[in-house]
Structures are given as structure tokens and as C-alpha cells.
Amino acid sequence: MKNLLHLKTYLINYRWKLAYGVFFILLTNIFAILAPRYIGSAVDRMGGEFTLGQVMGDIGLYIVLAALSGIFLFLVRQHIIVTSRRIEYDLKNDYYSHLQTLSRSFFDRTSTGELISRGTNDLNAVRDFLGPGIMYSINTFFRLFFAIIAMAAISPQLTLLALLPAPLLSYAVYSIGKSIQKKTKSIQESYADITNLVQENISGIRVVKSYTREDAEAERFQQLNETYYHKNIALARRQALFFAILTSLLALSLIPVIWVGGIKVVNGSMTIGGVTQFVIYVSMLSWPIISIGWVTNIIQKAASAQSRLNEILMTEPDITDPVTADRNMQTNIQPSLRFENVSFSYPGNENSPVLEDISFSIEPGNKVAIVGATGSGKSTMVNLIPRLYEPTAGRVLIGGRDIRTLPLSGLRSLVGFVPQSNFLFSDTIASNIGYGDREGTMETIIESSRIANLFDDVNDFPAGFETMLGEKGINLSGGQKQRTCIARALAWKPGILVLDDALSAVDTSTEAAIFQGLLEKLPGTSLLLISHRISTVKHCDRIIVIENGKIAETGSHEELLARGNLYADLYNQQLLEDEISSLN
Known part of the structure; x- marks a missing residue:
């Protein structure tokens, strides 16, 4: 239950x-409790001499009070249920905003389906608590309070008899409620598993179909769905038992009330109208008592859901702005880059460093390439530049300043980053390129597409730059996707441009045209290029060769060839591969 305390800030805001909702709950219950008095009065009148006008007067007053109770109940829902929707709106915004602040490492260890499940299913459970849960909890309290007072005013003895099942009721709520919370949490975890599987299968549907795994994936879904089904059935059975116990206790409480009430009517200590009024009050308690089980279920679900949400909301980003960050830093800071004795290990693998004692520098406008075998640490190295990860030792400097002293927004505004994995939004080509355009101008989009050698391809599409892309840019070729991502980074107008194997899907002539465009159009931009192609990197000012997380050698293309070491071996190997390909 303490998990729900996280919601107090939202409740205070509204x-x-x-408060108005609680006030209207008070009024609706006052009128609801007053109304049965006139039913009892009408019954007593008809036990002796009466006129139709007197009875109709009592019935009329009952109708007025019942109508007032209904009007205020409407106002209750307008205030409390509507407020729950507003808090849900705030919670969703806060949840999504918090996700944007979390570090890359968080998303490395948390599945997309899990995050979607918590932001939808769990949030809905919390909303139910904030709306019906709060409304019916307060309504039950007032209804029980006023009804018991009204019942005690008629007959304290009958009131005690009616409340005999209360201890059993309390025990049922406590014991069965704990079981419901455990089952609810298990159900929510199963729902997250299903969401994750569906998300992965839809995103990777082309792989599923390529390997004809449709039946196998359908079977996996069926197994997860069956587990989810059986858990829900078990919960439904427990809830049915809960409601059956509550209803039975209510029905049993009427037996002694009617028996003793009848005796009191016979001996003249109570009237038939009084007993009728008392029975109405007991009946009025039926929904509040039954709602105890329903509200308990809502609260248990919400507590479980909020605990899962809190796991995300209480997660602090690994990488944050420094307290002393210069918020007014200029974006025209010199685009020089320096690694000083940088080492890095992924969390949990501290004994297996990916990078060890890396030191090099790039002056403004320099074009530097990084080459090495797969898994040598090239991509990890460039991920440190925009602080997607933090080095475990050493430091990275831009413009002579440690990047950990710069605000993240300022740092990342200096760096245009094109990762290995291309991602495009389901939007127009212009919107995808303009995503990195601070000014949002079509001129920048066109200029960036020209440098990326994409302009002619886009013009070949019927809708040009307004062509809508499918999910992740499915209607573009691999090379067009890469060039669109490069254009997006160029539209950002970065001081430092990082291309992590971003030219692997284009042919050598296109690659040469893009590189020439970068040299001509962006002479002041520092370029850090990762590539497996010697033809791509040989025109760079300097080449850094990485082997097993360490710098093996560095120099120009000609210098490295002359040394005849690792770079020369890579070069000769690629020449041989090219010759074999030409023969084939």
C-alpha cells in the first residue's frame, strides 16, 4: 500500500x-439516509386511519430526497472521476518524460514491451484507484456511518444484530485481499511478457517470415496467453469467493433483524414502519459492503501496478547534467576532441574492459578514421562522445573541456551522431531529415540531402520529400536509409560529426561522393569515421587502428601501409577480396 503514497503529489494538485467531490458524497449520503424515513412514515400511516394525501406527501418527499441524492451523486462523479482522468493524463506525461531522461544502459536492460505494459495496463489500474477506488471508498464510509447512526436511532439491539458479521467481514477483506494482490502482480507481469512478445514479433515480422517461424511464434504466444488466461481465472475464482462471502454475510445479517424486529412489533416496542425503515437501511448497506470487496480488489491492483511504475519512476539516470554545468555555454565551442587515457567496461563486466587506455586528439576540421576488427571496441568508443555511456577511467574533452562539465543538451548539440543501426520515423522524408534541423527550414533539408547524395533519389519518388516512409523506413533501400540518417545528422549542423559504419550499405562511388561533399561543404566540421572499408578511410587526415580495445597504431594511410603492420594486413586482405570478387 505504501507504493500508492507516490500519488499524494497528484492528489494535492487537485x-x-x-474536496468538492467529498462534500458532494456527504450530501448524497445525507439525502439517501433521510429518504427511508418517509417510507416508514407512509407504512405506519397505512396501519391506521390515513388519507391518500398524507401518504402521497410522504412518497413525494421520498422522491425529492432520492432525486437530490442522485443529483449530488452526478456531481460526485464529475469531480472525482474526471479528476482521476486528469491525474492519469499527468501520470502518463510524467512517465513518458521520465523515460526520455533515462540513460542508454537502462534501455539496454529493459524490454520495450515491458515499458509499454507499465505505461498502459498498469497506469489504467492506477486510474481506477484514483477514480472509482477513492469515490467508492469514501462513499462506503459515509454510507456506513450515517446508516449505522440511523439504525441505532431506531433500535440499538437490531443494529448490533445487523453488525454481527463485521468481524468476519474484516478478516475476509484482509486475508483474501493479500492473495488478490499477489495474483494481480503475477497477472500484470504475464501481460508484460505478452506485450513484449507481440512488440518483438511485429517489429521483426520480416525476419519471422523469412525463416518461416510464424507457427512457432504463434505457439509461443499461445503458451504465454494460456498462462495469462489461467492466472486470470484463478484471480476471478478468488474474487468470486470474496463477493460470495460478502453477500452471504449480508443476507445472514437480515435473518436475526427480521426475527427480532417481528417480535418487537408483536410486543408493541416497534412499529411495522420502523422495522421497514430499518430493513431498508440494512439493504442500503448491501452495495457499500459488496463494494468493499470491489474496492479492495481495485486498491490491490493499483498497489501492485504502482509498485511496477515506481520501479521506473524511481530509476535515476546514470548520466545527468553536472551541478556546476554552464547553462549558458555557447554552441560554437571549438569542435576539437581529445581522449585522455580512457577505459571502459560495461556494468557487470568490470573485469573485461572493452577499451583500455585510449588517448588521441582531433583538431577542428580534421577528418579521422577508426578501423579495426569486429568487436574491437570502435562503436563503444564513439558512444562515449555524446555521453551515451560514461568512461570508467580517463576523460573525454571537447573544446578543451571535460564533457562531464557540460550540460547534456549543449554537449549533444555539438555532436551529430549516425549509429550503426539506422532508425527512421513513420513520417515524410523531409520530417525525418528535418528532425535534426534546429531552424526547420526546407533549405537546410535540401542542402543536407545533397551532401548525403540523397537528393536525386528523393526526387525520383512521386511525392519527393513528402514521401511517407513505412515503419523504420521499410520502403527505402539500405543505402537510402543510411544516407537519410546522414542527412539528418548534417541538418543538425554539428561541430563534430560521428559516422559509425554509416556508409556500409552504399557503393564505393556514392561513398566517395558523400566524402567529397563533407570535405567541400563542411570544412570546419570535425569528422570521426568508423568503417571497415579501406577505400572509405584512406582519404582521412589520420587513421586510428584499434585491436582488442587498445590503439594498435595511428597515422596516415601511406604511413600505416609503409609500416606493414595490422592496417597493412587489413588493406592487403581487402585487395585480395576485391580481386576474388572481380574474378567471380
Whole structure:
């Protein structure tokens, strides 16, 4: 239950709306409790001499009070249920905003389906608590309070008899409620597993179909769905038992009330109208008592859901702005880059460093390439530049300043980053390129597409730059996707441009045209290029060769060839591969 305390800030924000809602709950219950008095009065009148006008007067008053109770109940829902929707709106915004602040490492260890499940299913459970849960909890309290007072005013003895099942009720709520919370949490975890599987299968549907795994994936879904089904059935059975116990206790409480009430009527200590009124009050308690089980279920679900949400909301980003960051830093900071004795290990693998004692520098406008075998640490190295990860030792400097002293927004505005994995939004080509355009101008989009050698391809599409892309750019070729991502980074107008194997899907002539465009159009931009192609990197000012997380050698293309070491071996190997390909 303590997990729900996280919601107190939201409740305080809407305290006046909720206060009005509580006030209207008070009024609706007052009128609801007053109404049965006139039913009892009408019954007693008909036991002796009466006129139709007197009876109709009592019935009329009952109708007025019942109508007032209904009007205020409407106002209750307008204030409390509507407020729950507003808090849900705030919670969703906060949840999504918090996700944007979390570090890359968080998303490395948390599945997309899990995050979607918590932001939808779990949030809905919390909303139910904030709306019906709060409304019916307060309504039950007032209804029980006023009904018991009204019942005690008629007959304290009958009131005690009616409340005999209360201890059993409390025990049922406590014991069965704990079981419901455990089962609810298990169900929510199963729902997250299903969501994750569906998300992965839809995103990777082309792989599934390529390997004809449709039946196998359908079977996996069926197994997860069956587990989810059986868990829900088990919960439904427990809830059915809960409601059956509550209803039975209510029905049993009427037996002694009617028996003793009848005796009191016979001996003249109570009237038939009084007993009728008392029975109405007991009946009025039926929904509040039954709602105890329903509300308990809502609260248990919400507590479980909020605990899962809190796991995300309480997660602190690994990488944050420094307290002393210069918020007014200029984006025209010199685009020089320096690694000083940088080492890095992924969390949990501290004994297996990916990078060890890396030191090099890039002056403004220099074009530097990084080459090495797969898994040598090239991509990890460039991920440190925009602080997607933090080095475990050493430091990275831009413009002579440690990047950990710069605000993240300022740092990342200096760096245009094109990762290995291309991602495009389901939007127009212009919007995808303009995603990195601070000014949002079509001129920048066109200029960036020209440098990326994409302009002619886009013009070949019927809708040009307004061509809508499918999911992740499915209607573009691999090379067009890469060039679109490069254009997006160029539209950002970065001081430092990082291309992590971003030219692997284009042919050598296109690659040469893009590189020439970078040299001519962006002479002041520092370029850090990762590539497996010697033809790509040989025109760079300097080449850094990485082997097993360490710098093996560095120099120009000609210098490295002359040394005859690792780079020369890579070069000769690629020449041989090219010759074999030409023969084939």
C-alpha cells in the first residue's frame, strides 16, 4: 500500500476538486439516509386511519430526497472521476518524460514491451484507484456511518444484530485481499511478457517470415496467453469467493433483524414502519459492503501496478547534467576532441574492459578514421562522445573541456551522431531529415540531402520529400536509409560529426561522393569515421587502428601501409577480396 503514497503529489494538485467531490458524497449520503424515513412514515400511516394525501406527501418527499441524492451523486462523479482522468493524463506525461531522461544502459536492460505494459495496463489500474477506488471508498464510509447512526436511532439491539458479521467481514477483506494482490502482480507481469512478445514479433515480422517461424511464434504466444488466461481465472475464482462471502454475510445479517424486529412489533416496542425503515437501511448497506470487496480488489491492483511504475519512476539516470554545468555555454565551442587515457567496461563486466587506455586528439576540421576488427571496441568508443555511456577511467574533452562539465543538451548539440543501426520515423522524408534541423527550414533539408547524395533519389519518388516512409523506413533501400540518417545528422549542423559504419550499405562511388561533399561543404566540421572499408578511410587526415580495445597504431594511410603492420594486413586482405570478387 505504501507504493500508492507516490500519488499524494497528484492528489494535492487537485485537492480542491477532490474536496468538492467529498462534500458532494456527504450530501448524497445525507439525502439517501433521510429518504427511508418517509417510507416508514407512509407504512405506519397505512396501519391506521390515513388519507391518500398524507401518504402521497410522504412518497413525494421520498422522491425529492432520492432525486437530490442522485443529483449530488452526478456531481460526485464529475469531480472525482474526471479528476482521476486528469491525474492519469499527468501520470502518463510524467512517465513518458521520465523515460526520455533515462540513460542508454537502462534501455539496454529493459524490454520495450515491458515499458509499454507499465505505461498502459498498469497506469489504467492506477486510474481506477484514483477514480472509482477513492469515490467508492469514501462513499462506503459515509454510507456506513450515517446508516449505522440511523439504525441505532431506531433500535440499538437490531443494529448490533445487523453488525454481527463485521468481524468476519474484516478478516475476509484482509486475508483474501493479500492473495488478490499477489495474483494481480503475477497477472500484470504475464501481460508484460505478452506485450513484449507481440512488440518483438511485429517489429521483426520480416525476419519471422523469412525463416518461416510464424507457427512457432504463434505457439509461443499461445503458451504465454494460456498462462495469462489461467492466472486470470484463478484471480476471478478468488474474487468470486470474496463477493460470495460478502453477500452471504449480508443476507445472514437480515435473518436475526427480521426475527427480532417481528417480535418487537408483536410486543408493541416497534412499529411495522420502523422495522421497514430499518430493513431498508440494512439493504442500503448491501452495495457499500459488496463494494468493499470491489474496492479492495481495485486498491490491490493499483498497489501492485504502482509498485511496477515506481520501479521506473524511481530509476535515476546514470548520466545527468553536472551541478556546476554552464547553462549558458555557447554552441560554437571549438569542435576539437581529445581522449585522455580512457577505459571502459560495461556494468557487470568490470573485469573485461572493452577499451583500455585510449588517448588521441582531433583538431577542428580534421577528418579521422577508426578501423579495426569486429568487436574491437570502435562503436563503444564513439558512444562515449555524446555521453551515451560514461568512461570508467580517463576523460573525454571537447573544446578543451571535460564533457562531464557540460550540460547534456549543449554537449549533444555539438555532436551529430549516425549509429550503426539506422532508425527512421513513420513520417515524410523531409520530417525525418528535418528532425535534426534546429531552424526547420526546407533549405537546410535540401542542402543536407545533397551532401548525403540523397537528393536525386528523393526526387525520383512521386511525392519527393513528402514521401511517407513505412515503419523504420521499410520502403527505402539500405543505402537510402543510411544516407537519410546522414542527412539528418548534417541538418543538425554539428561541430563534430560521428559516422559509425554509416556508409556500409552504399557503393564505393556514392561513398566517395558523400566524402567529397563533407570535405567541400563542411570544412570546419570535425569528422570521426568508423568503417571497415579501406577505400572509405584512406582519404582521412589520420587513421586510428584499434585491436582488442587498445590503439594498435595511428597515422596516415601511406604511413600505416609503409609500416606493414595490422592496417597493412587489413588493406592487403581487402585487395585480395576485391580481386576474388572481380574474378567471380
